[in-house]
Amino acid sequence: MPDVQSMVNEFVIKLKKRKVEGSKSTAKLTAELLRSFISQQRLPHSNQAGALIDAVKAVGEKLIAANPVELAVGNVVRRVLHIIREEDLSLTTAAVGGLSLAAESDDENDTEQDDHPVLSATAVAAAARNALRPPSLQTLLEDIPHSAVAPPTSSSGGDSEGKSKSADKNSMTRKLKHNVIEAVNELIQEISTCHEQIAEQAVEHIHHNEVILTLGSSRTVMEFLCAAKEKKRSFRVFVAEGAPRYQGHAFAKELAGRGLQTTVITDSAVFAMISRVNMVIVGAHAVMANGGVIAPVGLNMVALAAQRHAVPFVVLAGVHKLCPLYPHNPEVLLNELKSPSELLDFGEFSDCLDVGSGTGSPLLHVVNPAFDYVPPNLVNLFITDTGGHNPSYIYRLIADYYSADDLVVRRKSAS
Amino acid sequence: MWYRSASFILDRQHQQQNDTVTNPDSRPLSPSSSAMATENPNPSISMYYQTRAAHHGVVTSDWLAQAQAAVGGNSDDAVSDNCVSGGDEECKGFSVVDEFNNWRKQPDLAEAVAAIRALASVIRSSQATTMMELEIELKKASDSLKSWDTTSISLTAGCDLFMRYVTRTSALEYEDFNSAKSRLLERAEKFGEISYKARRIIAMLSQDFIFDGCTILVHGFSRVVLEVLRTAAQNKKLFRVFCTEGRPDRTGLRLSNELAKLDVPVKLLIDSAVAYSMDEVDMVFVGADGVVESGGIINMMGTYQIALVAKSMNKPVYVAAESYKFARLYPLDQKDMVPALRPIDFGVPIPSKVEVETSARDYTPPQYLTLLFTDLGVLTPSVVSDELIQLYL
């Protein structure tokens, strides 16, 4: 335990100091950390899933608070929570056979209410929830086709932990943890292979003699383009350099190194070049529940340019980038202002920053936001591990991967 | 509080369904209402509007006068009257509507909840012995409720919701009839709590979206929106609110009064000043009478144009609506819904030749809405539409 605790602390510190960069590596590290955390977690005999969820939530809260801007952390935490719930449910249904216990599950509803006032009411709203709200959408999907089993089980689906308590305890004591770890392993696997999964679809989207535009640098985009190249597609790539970090330079170099026709343009030339472009393909920092994208700064401009010329704007995003939250005030709250030294050399401008004379505040301010928010109506297509999706479909993917109850992780930490 | 609808509605029931002419003298305490009621069906004032007026304390002079007249009057009287009159004849139709009206008297109880409570009472008093019988009984009751006021969306939605629950549940139920029945009753009871909770949930969900220093435009009076703003004020958020006036029933005035009590800076706008003020606004918050299958909303007249203005200025439009307002409707255009009519006081006599648009609601298509805050969570319009389609598949 202390061992894990120190691992957690170390990771928290890394996150705080912004030493982990890139959503993929963050996601992977988070998943691995949670895996070892779960494996070392000693579980009580009763209400295993509940205990595990609480423990993971506690850790997750810390991790999320460490760097609230890196949404991948929260995503993975929620994925893991969802996995626990799912595994628990499948065990429960296997054990109990999905029968009875209606009354008890209702009681559970009540207790849950007190814990999480936000979501509890919906839990109580049995009728409404059964019908309207898929705590996880599968339950609803399962329900409707063969409606024979639906309501009781589905109602327990939401509060599975409660049910597990009342249900058969012994058969699944050890199994749960094992299954969860298994599933987390799959998740890690999924995160690490997401590039390939996405790249596989490249051929469907990139055609001969097309011109593709991208901005900055993204590993996913690189793999995607190269995959198309390997399939003997010949096309040109325009790379906008991506100020102020200019990662586009290195990106273009690597593309050219891999034998792709590459052109580097300045960010400000995007509008001028867009009419020649057949498709814009970019990576993302995070995809929000409404289909909006948190992306490296400059992409909103590209998206607008693309929209102006009706050029498809395609966003590549691994599933770990799907965030079940809605963006509110994204320009500020989901942004990170980096150091102005990425823009200006401090020494050169030091005389403008002298506060010793005048009003006492420097007249020169530098703002260097890391991210842009691209609203969903500017995005034409998302390509994830699971295929291409419309922005309005994102919520559905999210419902597949997260349980709505786990939004609480964030809520708690926020308040 | 004065609720005239109980008696009034009953009258209407009498007239429409039973063709029983009730004696206006039996309600001497509210002459105007009774007059209106009896001489009704006054087609220019829809049932919807009247309920709304009662609930929202609409402050037209006309209503004010009636209200004063009615203060002394005990609604019990009226109700008991109704009960009597309802009791002797078609028990079902009456009792359900009656029940509904009873419930509706509770100040904060939403119409849909009242409907479900009323249906629950049908179950309670039912002598049915099989699920099927019960279902049929309920079906009848809900139909009568719905037809009683075709214009109220949440009433319809509430009935539908409950019916769906009953049919789905009973069809699948392994339990015996009695336990199924008690279960239904229990559900119905719980549904009441939802209405309170739903508002709380929505208020909390929306807090993240209200940031310090923002300006919020609200239209009309919505209990949910008020709850949202109240919660925000309690959370010490610094924001200011623009209230539209909400002609002709001036619901906005009431909201502004409420907000002023909360120490929230409020500015009143006449309805036509929305576009003028939109540049200062950071977000638009509206309630909804109903959320329809397209993901759009039906709300007080004027919402549509506000949404259009907001859209053209790229301001987000947020809708706060409880999930029981989700209705099985798919309006194709503005005229494609049952119009809810209301009187409009222009202050000057209008020549009879002049036609007056008296519809009280409009339909805002989903593309003009940014997000809906519901007790199911924050949803995009497309999600709402999905949910609804799923629900009634």
Place this chain on the structure above:
Amino acid sequence: MVAKKGNKGGMGGEDAEEELTRVPLQAILLADSFATLFRPITLERPKVLLPLVNAPMIDYTLAWLESAGVDEVFVFCCAHSKQVIDYLENSKWFGQPNFSVTTIESYNSTSAGDALRLIYEKHVIRGDFILVTGDTVSNMPLTQALKEHKERRRKDSNAVMTMVIKQSKSSPITHQSRLGTEELFMAIDPETKQLLYYEDKAAALKGTISLDKALLMDNSSISLHNDKQDCYIDICSPEVLSLFTDNFDYQHLRRHFVKGLLVDDIMGYKIFTHEIHSSYAARIDNYRSYDTISKDIIQRWTYPLVPDVQFFGNSVTKLERQGMYRASDVELSRSAKIGPFTVIGSGTKIGNYTEVSNSVIGEGCVIGSDVSIDGCYIWDKVTIEDGCKLKHAIVCDGVIMKSGAVLEAGVVLSFKVIIGSRFVVPAYSKVSLLQQPVKQDSDEELEYADNSSGNIEIATLSNAAEKLEEELRTELSDSQIQSVSEVGNGGAGFIWSVSEGGHDEEWRHSVAPIPMDRLVEIIKNATDELDISNEDGNILPPSGELEPDSVNDSDEDVRDDSVQFEKEVEATFLRAVNENVKEDHVILEVNSLRLSYNLAATDCAGALFYAMMKLALDAPHGSPGELVKNVAAVITKWNKLLKYYLPSIDEEIEVILKFEEMCLESTKEYSTLFVQILHLLYDKDILEEDAILNWASEKEEADESDKLLLKQAEKFIQWLNEASEEEE
């Protein structure tokens, strides 16, 4: 691309870490500045624990060291050592994985030198180490600098230290860097980056510095800088410690150690520099730098050490629009106006109609209504009642300002001071509950009087200071009555009188910006001073006087400048003639022109002479004879002025050259009269014969075409030669 470098560096930290794992990287952090600039605050709390944008300074330093890959830090505590140690023990710095913090306590160290000697005795330093003070704020990656240092060491074991410097222009008016330190002159070998000369008290030298000739001889090239800032981050080899031990008298790191090594080349130790570009490094040395660095932090130059990133233990703070940082549980009145670039700590309450701008407010403060706060640093648990006005002040923990009190610019209120209602604290005053130590208290105070001129390595003897403190505490009760009047009704605290020597300089190191009228005064003084030095005839010959700014100028610029300059001088001179301006004033004006064009005194002589000749030429004349008369008249009239600019032979030669140039190029009329006028100048004692002879001998070697005038003057020169011979 510059930016990218920074990032790469940051990322590269880990890679290089592996390389360096053989020897754990150590750092010495001096948690004592051995200076008194932060008095009276530092009498009660050590400087490193003073909050900087709501986090103790030492946290910034430690967080940076930790992220730069340092494994082991030795914190040397002296003054208030107990407080520092207590703080560190209760913080999370102890018990970090891969980062150990050890404290070394000393009671009698009075300088950095003492500290290093003590550390040497402890034998804890095993390899190269980083030497910083606990008031350093930086985000620089050390990898590159360390690599360079190690490589140099491999080649030359005498390269004992690498100093980190950063470009930062100092103000041309106050000759003060933005950090409030004085203008720093450094000579660096541009190739090897070796530090050759270091002068941090350049201002005292009135704009001139002298370099050892040997420097110029030994090095093929030297670049002189006055636009560099010393970051006080040193990468040292273990020898540094032994050097300190060997040289007892080394006290101050820069003034003794660095200068000592530079001057004393017997041991052959060398110091190198490492310039950082994109990353940030600065040291809080005085109130001015406290202000500047706080603002840099708020402007995020120190990223990731910024308030909204929880780099260590600071409370959750959100960055909102326009650089406003706000902790989560701040109670703001609706009508309060919070301006941009403001930080508000958690639990602080701000009342109605209060305006806050460009300020930092700590935790748990209560600020009333109608208060205006501009450019202030308000620490924790401060109470400010209604209607107070604060401008550019530092307000320490627990201060209470009664309603209507006013703090003028540059005020410092130390811990728990109470300012009475409607009392106005005068500008630049420092108020403390402790009484100002009296003069005869110790020799410490003598130093204190002198403190405005730099960092003083005086003894903030911890026990002495603490004793002093106790004494003062006991005295306090008696003196309380007296103090009532001092800071207003119901107030508590003593206004520290500013020591005489430092009075004028108070504005330099205050948190308040330098007032406009002061700047004007400085400009005036600067020109005056220059005049004096000129009149003293102390101008160094041009070869010795290096105008640092012009070092990098290309020749092209110089030419342009001098043409422009000439025109200006001519205009000035003509104005003088027409308006009958006094000579002294002309001199003043020409001097200021010279300064602004950055030219040598010789240029003035040439230009002035040119102007005079021009004047003579422009006056009506019929024949060459008349022209000569004109010239004679002008020269006689302005003899004194011209003479002023001809203090030495060099200037005189310049005048002849100028005249020659004129004859050949611009004013051909003079070409025939060259000898006559030369003679005239000689007669009028404007030109010495040596000058003329020198010129002649110089010209001997010139091209034939250039000798035209020389030939004309042949006779005259010959005569001169003969005359001098006769004299002998």
